Amino acid sequence: MTIGKLKLTNSLTRKKELFEPINSPKVGMYVCGPTVYSNVHLGNLRTFISFDIINRYLKFLGYKVRYVRNITDVGHLLDNGEDKISKKARIDKLEPMEIVQKFTNDFHNVMKTFNVLPPDIEPSATGHLLEQIEMIETLLSRGFAYQANGSVYFDLIKYNKLHPYGKLSGRKMADLINQSRTLEGQDDKKNPLDFALWKKAAPNHIMKWKTKWSYGFPGWHLECSVMSTKYLGKQFDIHGGGLDLKFPHHDCEIAQCLGSLDKEPAKYWMHTNMLTVNGQKMSKSLGNSFLPWQLIYGNHKLLDRGYSPMAIRFFMLQSHYASTLDFSNEALNGSLKGYTKLANGIRILKEMIYPKHDALNVNAALINQISKICDDCHNAMNDDFNTALTIGHLFNLLKKVNSFYSKQLSLTDINQATFNRMKTTLLTFTEEILGIKPEKNINGHNLLKFLLEDYAKAKATKNYKKVDLLRQLLAEEGITINDMKDFIGWAYNE
RNA sequence: GGUUCCGUGGCCGAGUGGUUAGGCAGAGGUCUGCAAAACCUUUUACGGCGGUUCGAAUCCGUUCGGAACCUCCA
Numbered sequence: 001m002t003i004g005k006l007k008l009t010n011s012l013t014r015k016k017e018l019f020e021p022i023n024s025p026k027v028g029m030y031v032c033g034p035t036v037y038s039n040v041h042l043g044n045l046r047t048f049i050s051f052d053i054i055n056r057y058l059k060f061l062g063y064k065v066r067y068v069r070n071i072t073d074v075g076h077l078l079d080n081g082e083d084k085i086s087k088k089a090r091i092d093k094l095e096p097m098e099i100v101q102k103f104t105n106d107f108h109n110v111m112k113t114f115n116v117l118p119p120d121i122e123p124s125a126t127g128h129l130l131e132q133i134e135m136i137e138t139l140l141s142r143g144f145a146y147q148a149n150g151s152v153y154f155d156l157i158k159y160n161k162l163h164p165y166g167k168l169s170g171r172k173m174a175d176l177i178n179q180s181r182t183l184e185g186q187d188d189k190k191n192p193l194d195f196a197l198w199k200k201a202a203p204n205h206i207m208k209w210k211t212k213w214s215y216g217f218p219g220w221h222l223e224c225s226v227m228s229t230k231y232l233g234k235q236f237d238i239h240g241g242g243l244d245l246k247f248p249h250h251d252c253e254i255a256q257c258l259g260s261l262d263k264e265p266a267k268y269w270m271h272t273n274m275l276t277v278n279g280q281k282m283s284k285s286l287g288n289s290f291l292p293w294q295l296i297y298g299n300h301k302l303l304d305r306g307y308s309p310m311a312i313r314f315f316m317l318q319s320h321y322a323s324t325l326d327f328s329n330e331a332l333n334g335s336l337k338g339y340t341k342l343a344n345g346i347r348i349l350k351e352m353i354y355p356k357h358d359a360l361n362v363n364a365a366l367i368n369q370i371s372k373i374c375d376d377c378h379n380a381m382n383d384d385f386n387t388a389l390t391i392g393h394l395f396n397l398l399k400k401v402n403s404f405y406s407k408q409l410s411l412t413d414i415n416q417a418t419f420n421r422m423k424t425t426l427l428t429f430t431e432e433i434l435g436i437k438p439e440k441n442i443n444g445h446n447l448l449k450f451l452l453e454d455y456a457k458a459k460a461t462k463n464y465k466k467v468d469l470l471r472q473l474l475a476e477e478g479i480t481i482n483d484m485k486d487f488i489g490w491a492y493n494e
Numbered sequence: 495g496g497u498u499c500c501g502u503g504g505c506c507g508a509g510u511g512g513u514u515a516g517g518c519a520g521a522g523g524u525c526u527g528c529a530a531a532a533c534c535u536u537u538u539a540c541g542g543c544g545g546u547u548c549g550a551a552u553c554c555g556u557u558c559g560g561a562a563c564c565u566c567c568a
């Protein structure tokens with residue numbers, strides 16, 4: 001066996017571990033989704049593309065994955081205690097649910113545009129208020145929470161006596177207490193580190209629900225604990241999110257789950273790294289973030305041009321999810337060219353058929369080489385979903401395909417089984433696992449065929465004026481004509 | 495200050511003890527009416543210093559530089 005087993009980096013242990021699901025072949029995966037008070041930006045997109053790959057690859061390996069990705073539609077507070085969605089609703093004079101719907105729609109459009117598969121369940125915080133209230137009650141009854149002025153807070157000092165708080169991010173309570181910052185409206189807390197489970201709403205607050213504690217709303221961390229538990233059980237396999245959620249959000253989730261259920265919620269924690277611009281994290285507050293649409297259409301002052309969604313997806317997959325990825329025109333241009341090369345190769349490969357022949361010239365070395373590259377692709381994905389390395393191997397395979405196409409290598413040198421494996425591997429990894437799908441489709445294949453025949457005739461009669469004209473006309477339609485040794489080929493332009 | 499991480503060739507970006515990552519760009523070649531595409535060959539490399547080792551980009555120490563988190567963030 002030359003193909004190994006799946007390993008992934010577990011943020012909880014900081015080690016690369018063999019992936020062993022709790023109830024194989026079932027796999028439960030929870031990923032923190034967006035807060036829908038504005039458009040998702042490119043950095044958010046990177047995270048969701050990364051988990052899309054993980055979802056796709058786990059399914060490819062035959063696991064029965066239940067992928068849950070939430071929509072946060074309440075509970076994210078600003079420094080002054082106002083809810084992000086409430087604030088946007090107040091400014092735009094809209095119902096909070098109109099804000100939520102608008103940006104949820106945008107989020108879904110972006111996901112679809114970038115070929116991100118939808119999750120199996122996409123729960124929202126406001127749809128799970130009863131469950132959240134129940135968890136608060138459990139925490140209160142177990143003594144890990146306390147009421148103060150209509151709000152309920154998680155008692156971290158008490159919790160920390162039983163379970164170390166901050167183990168995911170490597171923080172210690174003593175250090176945290178020394179460094180905590182005083183925020184507005186936190187006078188009710190026993191300890192500044194305690195976080196809200198339920199927050200009493202100010203009179204002008206629009207999003208609020210009646211409970212025995214107050215008219216109020218749930219704290220942000222609570223929804224993820226509640227919804228992951230509800231749909232995946234007390235313990236599930238993978239919990240993911242952006243690196244910036246590791247602390248405090250994910251440490252708080254662990255505290256809520258352990259505090260109410262006595263179980264570690266997730267076996268493996270996975271964190272995706274940040275997209276950077278000139279070495280700095282892309283974020284809304286720094287003003288260096290791009291919207292996906294701006295990148296597609298090229299309408300941003302930092303952009304030289306627009307890039308197609310698949311070129312952008314390819315760009316992101318050329319790095320590992322746990323590394324930062326720096327964003328620049330130069331890097332994007334490089335990826336665009338690489339992507340175009342891959343897309344053209346895929347088109348050629350789809351039309352390539354193994355010829356009928358007497359297999360006399362079988363080249364064992366070539367067969368071994370091709371099968372090794374196919375193994376390499378699997379092993380690269382098995383190594384913590386290393387898409388960058390996988391793409392490297394796919395290009396090695398692509399070279400073979402192109403060599404067969406241009407007849408620099410002959411298909412009669414390999415047997416049918418090798419041909420089939422080469423074809424299946426390249427197509428499956430590119431389209432199913434990496435989710436890179438063809439963007440351009442030529443309508444009017446017959447017309448193209450006719451023009452290429454005409455072109456060939458013009459060439460044969462050395463009518464170069466016509467030859468050049470046909471080349472130019474087709475170039476304007478996005479097609480490059482390639483004169484091959486004994487036939488006329490074509491490819492997509494960038 | 496605490497926690498975590500990074501520094502690879504012109505650009506992006508894998509690799510973690512010995513053997514070509516890959517893409518883009520550059521050079522040469524095959525092919526070509528000229529091109530283009532493709533393929534082949536090829537230049538530029540592991541921040542500095544010290545250590546471990548037969549051997550280090552990879553391990554250890556140190557130093558310089560950069561980033562993220564500690565406030566909402568994917």
